[in-house]
Amino acid sequence: MGSLPKDFLWGGATAANQCEGGYLEGGKGLGTVDVIPWGEDRRAVMLGVRDYRTLPEDAYYPSHEAIDMYHHWKEDVALMAEMGFRCYRFSFAWSRIFPTGEEEEPNEEGMKFYEDMIDEMLAAGIQPVVTICHFDVPLHLEQKYGSWKNRKLIDAYLHYCEAIFRRFRDKVTYWMTFNEINMLMHLPFMGAGISIREGENELQVKYQAAHNELVASAMATKLAHEINPDFRIGCMLAAGQFYPYSCNPADVWDALSKDRNNYFFIDVQSRGAYPSYAKKFLERNGIVLEMEPEDERILRENTVDFVAFSYYASRLTSADPNAGVSTGGNVIKSLRNPHLQASEWGWQIDPLGLRITMNSLYDRYQKPLFIVENGLGAVDRVEEDGSIQDDYRIAYLEAHIKEMMKAVEEDGVELIGYTPWGWIDLVSASTGEMKKRYGFVYVDKDNAGNGTLERRRKKSFEWYKKVIATNGECLK
Numbered sequence: 001m002g003s004l005p006k007d008f009l010w011g012g013a014t015a016a017n018q019c020e021g022g023y024l025e026g027g028k029g030l031g032t033v034d035v036i037p038w039g040e041d042r043r044a045v046m047l048g049v050r051d052y053r054t055l056p057e058d059a060y061y062p063s064h065e066a067i068d069m070y071h072h073w074k075e076d077v078a079l080m081a082e083m084g085f086r087c088y089r090f091s092f093a094w095s096r097i098f099p100t101g102e103e104e105e106p107n108e109e110g111m112k113f114y115e116d117m118i119d120e121m122l123a124a125g126i127q128p129v130v131t132i133c134h135f136d137v138p139l140h141l142e143q144k145y146g147s148w149k150n151r152k153l154i155d156a157y158l159h160y161c162e163a164i165f166r167r168f169r170d171k172v173t174y175w176m177t178f179n180e181i182n183m184l185m186h187l188p189f190m191g192a193g194i195s196i197r198e199g200e201n202e203l204q205v206k207y208q209a210a211h212n213e214l215v216a217s218a219m220a221t222k223l224a225h226e227i228n229p230d231f232r233i234g235c236m237l238a239a240g241q242f243y244p245y246s247c248n249p250a251d252v253w254d255a256l257s258k259d260r261n262n263y264f265f266i267d268v269q270s271r272g273a274y275p276s277y278a279k280k281f282l283e284r285n286g287i288v289l290e291m292e293p294e295d296e297r298i299l300r301e302n303t304v305d306f307v308a309f310s311y312y313a314s315r316l317t318s319a320d321p322n323a324g325v326s327t328g329g330n331v332i333k334s335l336r337n338p339h340l341q342a343s344e345w346g347w348q349i350d351p352l353g354l355r356i357t358m359n360s361l362y363d364r365y366q367k368p369l370f371i372v373e374n375g376l377g378a379v380d381r382v383e384e385d386g387s388i389q390d391d392y393r394i395a396y397l398e399a400h401i402k403e404m405m406k407a408v409e410e411d412g413v414e415l416i417g418y419t420p421w422g423w424i425d426l427v428s429a430s431t432g433e434m435k436k437r438y439g440f441v442y443v444d445k446d447n448a449g450n451g452t453l454e455r456r457r458k459k460s461f462e463w464y465k466k467v468i469a470t471n472g473e474c475l476k
């Protein structure tokens, strides 16, 4: 094949709240993600319909220790280096740098933690790719302002951005303003710290919060380019093309409309304006956004440099509410596609869907893409000899990488890199489980928090190392 550029960014991805732990160490404040429990209350809290303050006292919060990367980062960077990573996509925990979100000066211990890790990575030839906000908001900002419902968050976010952009001016090139910005529509509290209170108009609340994030993202892009013109700023979408359930035009229309619901965010971030379909939607639903006069100009003048996305599965939809069966799996709803297999969590496996999604995004935006999440969450078994034979994971990734390479080689899509999700096992965002593993590296810890946290290389570790070493030419 040989289709990928020599400097293609092979690596892996994580997020602070799912791997760091040390939730109150080094001066860190609580984040919204730190009050999302494991277990039966999790979903209602993520949806923003259950107040986290009313949870039982013995609730277990997976983010508090996670896989304790806070204390294992040296060992973890060494593992990435051993696999030959060229980049590592991770997030800063906002409340590690600004514990309440309102301090004048950043928390030096928090900054130092990231700086030490980044220095270690750079020394090993691993380029940092930073998500500025991966589902977390300092809890204080949620309590005082209702998180992104309030425009005040824009100032707090920019203050945080300015601190990290200046500190890492010469050490980081690739930044993403918000992880899976569209998640706000599906799991508002998990995605953006948004609670839906009784009597509130849910759509109004969500779109206002989205507007505030979009303006914040554009202003951060502007600031970033002023601080270092070489910075590359990206938006980030939970992607996956919607397919029509049948060739009935009503189903085709339904799929197009559902795609637009997702594209809305990155349409604004990449093209610089509210698309006409979105304006009409807001109008039809009586949603009036609170905007400042300069918002439109800010959005227009500060579009992103690249489009990053996660891809786990395609989606299937029908205009007929009685058609098909729901997968019940992934966060963004989908019908079961009879042509596809699914993971143990019901996430459908569709490698060609990655190529389709890449082409749709590239056709639409004509900006370089970055696949910053992809992978298979599965139960792994440690054999008697201590090995983990995760051939199913290798098969999933191999099939997806093949389609990714076809999109580059045969379709001409510009692609910056590929960072499979959870290169090391970590806490699942949707379920809070440890059992749902994605890694090339196994971490000894279970759903209830028991385990030694020991790291262990899986079979896929050696496989991925070879993939990187051959720039994707050897996938066996």
Ligand code: BGP
Residues within 6 Å of the ligand: 015, 018, 179, 180, 238, 310, 373, 377, 421, 427, 428, 429, 430, 431, 436
């Ligand atoms: C994305 C998130 C990640 C991650 C991943 C896998 O939505 O950006 O944080 O967790 O999905 O999902 P899960 O952990 O639920 O299996």
